[in-house]
Amino acid sequence: MIRLDGVTKRYANGHQGLTEVSLTVHRGEFVFLVGPSGAGKSTLIRLLYGEERPTQGEVTIDHFRLKKLNMRQLPRLRRQLGIVFQDVKLLPTRTVFQNVAFAMEVVGASRKDIMKRVPQVLELVGLSRRRDHFPNELSGGEQQRVGIARALVNQPSYVVADEPTGNLDPDTAAEIMKLFQEINRRGATVVMATHAKDLVNQLQKRVVAIEGGRIVRDEARGAYGYES
Amino acid sequence: MSLNSIGYLFREAGRSLSRNSWMALASISTVTISLFVLAVFVVVSVNVNHVTTILQNQVEMRVFIKPKVPRSEEMAILHQAQHWPQVRRIDFFTKQQAAQNLKSEFPDQSGLFQVISKSNPLFDGLDVYTKAPQQIPVLAARFSRMPAVHNVVYQGMVVKRLTRLGHILKWTGWIVEGLLGVATLLIIVNTIRLAVFARRREIQVMRLVGATDWFIRWPFIMEGLTIGLVGAVVADVVIGVGYRWVLNRASVSLPFWPMAAWHPVVVETTVFTVAGGLAVGAVASIIALRRFLKV
Numbered sequence: 001m002i003r004l005d006g007v008t009k010r011y012a013n014g015h016q017g018l019t020e021v022s023l024t025v026h027r028g029e030f031v032f033l034v035g036p037s038g039a040g041k042s043t044l045i046r047l048l049y050g051e052e053r054p055t056q057g058e059v060t061i062d063h064f065r066l067k068k069l070n071m072r073q074l075p076r077l078r079r080q081l082g083i084v085f086q087d088v089k090l091l092p093t094r095t096v097f098q099n100v101a102f103a104m105e106v107v108g109a110s111r112k113d114i115m116k117r118v119p120q121v122l123e124l125v126g127l128s129r130r131r132d133h134f135p136n137e138l139s140g141g142e143q144q145r146v147g148i149a150r151a152l153v154n155q156p157s158y159v160v161a162d163e164p165t166g167n168l169d170p171d172t173a174a175e176i177m178k179l180f181q182e183i184n185r186r187g188a189t190v191v192m193a194t195h196a197k198d199l200v201n202q203l204q205k206r207v208v209a210i211e212g213g214r215i216v217r218d219e220a221r222g223a224y225g226y227e228s
Numbered sequence: 229m230s231l232n233s234i235g236y237l238f239r240e241a242g243r244s245l246s247r248n249s250w251m252a253l254a255s256i257s258t259v260t261i262s263l264f265v266l267a268v269f270v271v272v273s274v275n276v277n278h279v280t281t282i283l284q285n286q287v288e289m290r291v292f293i294k295p296k297v298p299r300s301e302e303m304a305i306l307h308q309a310q311h312w313p314q315v316r317r318i319d320f321f322t323k324q325q326a327a328q329n330l331k332s333e334f335p336d337q338s339g340l341f342q343v344i345s346k347s348n349p350l351f352d353g354l355d356v357y358t359k360a361p362q363q364i365p366v367l368a369a370r371f372s373r374m375p376a377v378h379n380v381v382y383q384g385m386v387v388k389r390l391t392r393l394g395h396i397l398k399w400t401g402w403i404v405e406g407l408l409g410v411a412t413l414l415i416i417v418n419t420i421r422l423a424v425f426a427r428r429r430e431i432q433v434m435r436l437v438g439a440t441d442w443f444i445r446w447p448f449i450m451e452g453l454t455i456g457l458v459g460a461v462v463a464d465v466v467i468g469v470g471y472r473w474v475l476n477r478a479s480v481s482l483p484f485w486p487m488a489a490w491h492p493v494v495v496e497t498t499v500f501t502v503a504g505g506l507a508v509g510a511v512a513s514i515i516a517l518r519r520f521l522k523v
Contacts, residue, residue, distance in 0.1 A: 049436070071441060078438030089436075091429055102430075106439035108233045154437065 001026055002048065002158065002191065007057035009043050009213075017043030019213040020057070025191060027157070030184045032200050033193040034224055035210035041193035044210065045162045048191065049083050050074050061158065079107060082151030082188070084161035088143050090135040096122070096146050097131040103150045121149040125179060141172035148179060152188075159183055161192040165199070174199060197224040233443065240447035241454060244423045252455065255412075255419040259459025260466075262408035263505055267467040267497040269401035271488075273394060274496055278488040280390040289364055289371075289382035292351040297376045302352060305376060312370070314363040315356060323350040351378055409508055416455055416512035420448050424516065449513045456509025460501040467501075468494050 002025040009017040018040045025031050033041045046052045047059050050066055059066040064077045090099050097118055104114045122128050125145040135143055144164055151159060161180070165173035177199045184190045194200060200207060200223065207222025208215055217225065245252045293302055306320050321329075327344050344350070356371075358364055368380040424431070434444050471493055478487050 075435075075438040075440045078436060081438075083436050089429070089433055091433065102433065103437040105232075105236055106434045106437060106443060108443070110232050150433075150437070 001060075001062065002189070003058075003060040004044075004047070005058045005060070007047065007054045007059060009040075009047065009052060010055040016213055017052075018047075018054075021210075021213070021215055022057075023208060023215060023218070025189060027189050028184070028187060030181070030190045030203075030205040031192070032203075032205055032207045032222070032224075033191065033210060034195070034200060034207055034226065035216075036226065037195075039210045040213040041210055042162055043213075045160055045191070045193050048158075048160050049081050050077055075107075079154055080157050082148075082154070082156035082159040084144075084147050084151050084159065084164045086163040086166040088135075088147040090143060090146055090150075092135055095132050095134055096127060096138070096149075099135070099146055100149045100153050103153050107154060109154075117153060118149075121153045124152070124182070125149045139172075140168050141175060144168065144172075144176055145179065148176070148183075152183065156188065158189045158191070161190070161194075163193055163195065165194065165196050170198070177203065197226065200224040237446050237450055241450035244427065244447065244451055245454060247426060248419065248422055251419045251422055255415045255455045256459050256462070258412050258415045259456055259505055259508065260462045262405070262412045262508075263460050263463035263501040264466055265408055266401070266405050266504055267463055267501050269397065269405070270497045270500050271467065271471055271493055273397050273401065274493050275488045276390060276394045276397060279486055280387055280394065282486050283387050283390065289356045289358065289368055289380060291354040291356060291371045291380050292378040293353055293376055294378045295351060297352075301376055305374065306354060309354070309356070309371075312367070314358050314360075314367050316359045317357040319355040320352075321355065322352050323348050326350040326353070405504075409504075412508050413512045413515070416452055416509060417516045419455065420452055420513045420516035423448060423451060445517050448517055449510060452509035452513030452516075453506055454509070456505035456507070456512075457502065458505075460498075460505030463501050463505075464494070464498050467497050 002023075004021050004023045007021045008019050011017060021040075021044065023044075033044060035041055043052065047054060047066065048061065050069055053069075054067050057067075061077060062080065064073060064080075066077070069077065091102065094102060100118045100121060101114045104117065109117075119128065119131075122131055125148055127142060127145050127149065130138060130142060135146065138146065144167075148164070159180070164180070165176050168176060173196055177196065180190055180192065181203065204221045207217070207219050207224070209217035209222075209225060293305070302320065306318060309315055309318055327341070327348055327350055330344070330350075331341050354371075356367065358367055364382050368382050371377050371380050431444055468490075472490055475487055475490055478485060
């Protein structure tokens with residue numbers, strides 16, 4: 001379970017990213033974060049994976065309390081999370097397979113587990129044929145699939161995505177969104193900040209709208225609700 | 229840390245060193261040069277200590293008797309001193325014998341011996357051997373108080389001077405090494421920083437997927453240690469070969485000079501250089517990581 005309790009995030013330069021935000025996401029949910037640029041969606045996502053710490057209030061993910069999370073606990077939290085970015089962050093000198101395997105290597109997985117698990121996730125994201133290609137040989141959509149495979153390979157309970165379809169054309173974005181649905185169907189909790197209006201409307205999932213650092217709307221089977 | 233991670237560690241350190249091979253080469257050569265200087269100091273110190281020890285073990289003292297003292301008085305001193313408890317053995321020599329000895333020790337200096345044989349400026353004297361080296365100063369003082377004695381020469385003075393030289397060498401060595409150490413440290417810090425910079429994307433991804441801080445740091449520390457160790461090994465090889473060469477040359481041109489043997493010297497330099505190399509490598513990587521990986 002993810003819980004935000006009266007969370008305020010003020011940056012060192014005085015900018016207030018979030019103000020008194022409270023939100024609960026249960027296991028297995030699929031939540032869209034929507035709102036204009038600069039509303040605080042990214043701040044919220046970054047709080048979830050411990051890149052930012054709340055100024056006031058508390059963020060809790062399972063038993064992790066993020067406000068005072070120490071440097072030993074942060075890696076443990078991150079192993080429960082799969083993080084997907086708009087700018088994928090693939091390693092250009094490694095192949096698709098190596099990029100995904102890297103995430104397992106650095107948490108100390110065995111060669112045997114890596115050889116077994118990586119092909120499974122590549123199969124899931126539909127990139128089995130591309131395993132030995134380098135990122136620059138892939139389309140934007142394929143690159144994002146590699147990013148998703150990397151996020152999933154350590155079997156996280158939560159998948160956190162910051163505009164994963166932001167750089168993609170509508171058809172590709174729809175494909176990626178289907179993939180997230182599939183991930184959610186297999187049991188992972190998904191929290192996604194997005195501007196993809198049509199897809200949000202189409203999927204009929206919970207929608208949390210943020211404006212000026214506050215939650216202004218939280219609907220169980222919501223719509224995007226903004227003119228994009 | 230699991231076995232998988234250890235394999236990963238060595239792969240990453242090797243990958244990073246080969247990727248920045250020029251920078252790695254630069255730092256390894258700096259380490260080598262600093263450690264070579266260190267090793268030279270060690271070699272010289274060991275040799276000075278070696279000579280000091282040899283001289284300390286030669287329990288000998290020479291008492292010179294004033295000119296014009298009659299032979300009978302000289303003999304009286306000899307017989308008197310033979311009964312002193314510290315004396316193991318005592319030999320009388322005349323100034324003619326002293327001249328002969330000199331001639332056999334330096335056979336090439338024929339001009340000097342012509343002068344000596346005309347009017348011998350040397351003294352009659354006594355060669356005194358003590359039972360233990362620490363008795364030398366006591367005995368020397370006792371001889372010096374005798375009115376017929378001109379002066380007393382014993383190795384103790386030489387030993388004292390050599391010991392002081394040894395101290396000076398040691399301190400000079402530490403200061404020079406300190407300065408070289410700082411320079412070496414800075415070069416390695418830079419090398420590691422470049423390595424961190426070259427791998428910043430990897431580091432970012434590692435942190436996001438939950439690699440621990442030490443897992444991220446270890447390859448860089450390994451890299452620093454490797455640079456230090458390789459530098460030490462190169463310096464040791466150079467010193468080992470070089471000292472063997474010096475020993476060979478010395479046996480030809482300084483046959484009576486007591487040089488410290490090859491094996492103990494090289495063991496000593498190896499201990500110092502390997503310890504120094506590893507220390508500077510470890511400290512440098514930790515400094516580099518402190519400034520770069522604020523994790």
